[in-house]
Amino acid sequence: MILDRCPSTLKTGYNSYSPSALKKLFKGKKVSPILPFLPPEKDEKTNELFMENRKRLSISGVQKKLSLMLEKNKLRLNNPGEHGQYILKPIPEDLLKVNQVPANEHLTMQLAEQVFNIYTAANGIIFFQDDQPAYITRRFDIKPDGTKYGIDDFASLAQKTAETAGEEFKYGGSVELLFKTLQQFVGAYKIESVKLFRLVLFNYIFSNGDAHLKNYSLMETNDGDYLLSPAYDLLCSHLHVNDSDLAFKNGLFEGDYETDSFERNGFYAYDDFFELGLKIGLCEPIVKHEIQLFSAFEKEVEDLVGRSFLNEEMKKDYLKLYQDKLKRMRYSFLEKI
Numbered sequence: 001m002i003l004d005r006c007p008s009t010l011k012t013g014y015n016s017y018s019p020s021a022l023k024k025l026f027k028g029k030k031v032s033p034i035l036p037f038l039p040p041e042k043d044e045k046t047n048e049l050f051m052e053n054r055k056r057l058s059i060s061g062v063q064k065k066l067s068l069m070l071e072k073n074k075l076r077l078n079n080p081g082e083h084g085q086y087i088l089k090p091i092p093e094d095l096l097k098v099n100q101v102p103a104n105e106h107l108t109m110q111l112a113e114q115v116f117n118i119y120t121a122a123n124g125i126i127f128f129q130d131d132q133p134a135y136i137t138r139r140f141d142i143k144p145d146g147t148k149y150g151i152d153d154f155a156s157l158a159q160k161t162a163e164t165a166g167e168e169f170k171y172g173g174s175v176e177l178l179f180k181t182l183q184q185f186v187g188a189y190k191i192e193s194v195k196l197f198r199l200v201l202f203n204y205i206f207s208n209g210d211a212h213l214k215n216y217s218l219m220e221t222n223d224g225d226y227l228l229s230p231a232y233d234l235l236c237s238h239l240h241v242n243d244s245d246l247a248f249k250n251g252l253f254e255g256d257y258e259t260d261s262f263e264r265n266g267f268y269a270y271d272d273f274f275e276l277g278l279k280i281g282l283c284e285p286i287v288k289h290e291i292q293l294f295s296a297f298e299k300e301v302e303d304l305v306g307r308s309f310l311n312e313e314m315k316k317d318y319l320k321l322y323q324d325k326l327k328r329m330r331y332s333f334l335e336k337i
Contacts (some may be wrong), residue, residue: 001131007033008124010110010307017124025122025138029073036074039090039128040066046077065089068136075126083142088126089135095240101133107318108234109137110308112202115300116293119195121230125309133309140230141219145301150220151229155213157181164246170212174250175200178216179280185218192228194279198290199231201273205294205325207236209243236318252276261333270332295326 008021017025025031040047067084068192070073078084091098094207106125112118119252122138139150155161158181160169182196183189196216203211219229237243245268246252246262252272261271275302277287301322305315 001034003033003128005307007106007126007309008110008122009114010107010304012307021124025124026070029070031070031073031075032122032127034090035126035128035134036076037128038130039132040133042128042292064092065142068225083139083146083148085139085142085150087137087139089137090128091132091134097240097314099133100171100310100314101235101240103232104239104314104318105135105235106310106311107305108206108208108236109231111206111301111304112199112231112234115297116198116202118199118202119228119230120234121232137232140232149187150226151217153214153217154178154181157185157218158213160176160213168249170214171226171247171249173213174248174254175276176254177247177248178213178280180254182218182228183281186228187225188227190281193282194286194290195228197262197277197280197282197287198293199228200276201290201294203234204245204268204273205237205322205329206234207245207325208234209241210235210237210247212247212282213249236321239314239317239322253279259333264333268269269328270330271334273329274332291329294329298323298326 003015005012006018006021008025011018011020017031022028022030032303033133037043037046066088067078068086068088069078069082075086075088090103092101102125104121109120109123113120121140124136125133126132126136127321132264141151142225143149154177155170155176158173161173163170167171176195178200179193182192186192199216200211202208215233217229217232221227232246252256252268253276259271259275261269273291274287278284282290305319305322308315310318
């Protein structure tokens with residue numbers, strides 16, 4: 001594997017992880033971007049370890065994952081009784097263009113952090129010994145002493161489970177429900193609601209149609225209160241599955257409410273998110289600033305997409321989806337009547 005950019009920050013001129021990436025992702029340890037083993041499907045011993053590893057992995061989700069430990073400067077599969085420090089996501093199954101999924105998630109996470117200042121889980125691309133890419137992220141719920149911070153996703157906070165709301169429980173409710181739940185459990189609602197609003201906008205504009213209740217969480221702080229966790233599982237899902245604009249069955253708003261813009265056009269645009277911002281208690285200047293923010297960095301987005309590990313076709317498709325959403329967010333029905 002020949003690299004010409006950091007497989008975490010995507011900064012050019014590096015043939016491995018850059019110093020800033022090593023500090024954030026591996027706490028300063030010099031870790032190779034090449035894993036010391038083959039993918040599970042290509043090595044019987046690794047596959048056996050993988051199957052055992054999956055039984056112990058406490059991270060939810062349908063995609064196959066591996067739990068890793070960093071020992072000295074090398075990553076390895078964790079053993080029974082150990083809290084894995086890293087989550088490794090190999091190329092998944094049963095999606096379109098599956099070999100591009102790790103690069104997609106990595107790029108989307110980097111865009112959130114680098115361009116839009118969203119607090120994200122440390123992450124990068126890493127490669128198996130056969131050069132097959134995987135996505136790696138450092139667990140943010142593990143304390144320095146090895147114990148865990150308390151963490152609750154919004155499905156559990158909203159008391160939605162398979163028993164109470166059916167098999168599709170994590171897609172129940174609306175985006176507005178996220179903010180009602182946040183207000184119920186977080187004292188610093190005024191600050192955290194702005195952060196959540198930006199993350200919701202990001203998921204819409206970057207076509208993450210799988211940003212459901214379990215992909216938003218609150219995490220315990222060192223002071224014992226709860227704030228939004230770092231963002232995770234950010235992906236331009238529409239490149240791999242024909243999903244809807246929003247993961248939530250009820251859309252943006254609780255009840256049957258829709259804006260005139262949505263009723264006329266059938267898609268969410270500026271007016272919808274402006275109305276959402278006001279409904280959740282944000283002041284008008286903040287709502288306008290947050291929406292307009294996503295149009296202010298188009299060049300920076302294009303540059304980072306260009307340096308990503310996506311192939312050329314997927315780069316074009318990724319940018320087209322982003323630009324199509326920007327057109328929607330620049331459209332206001334109210335200004336046209």
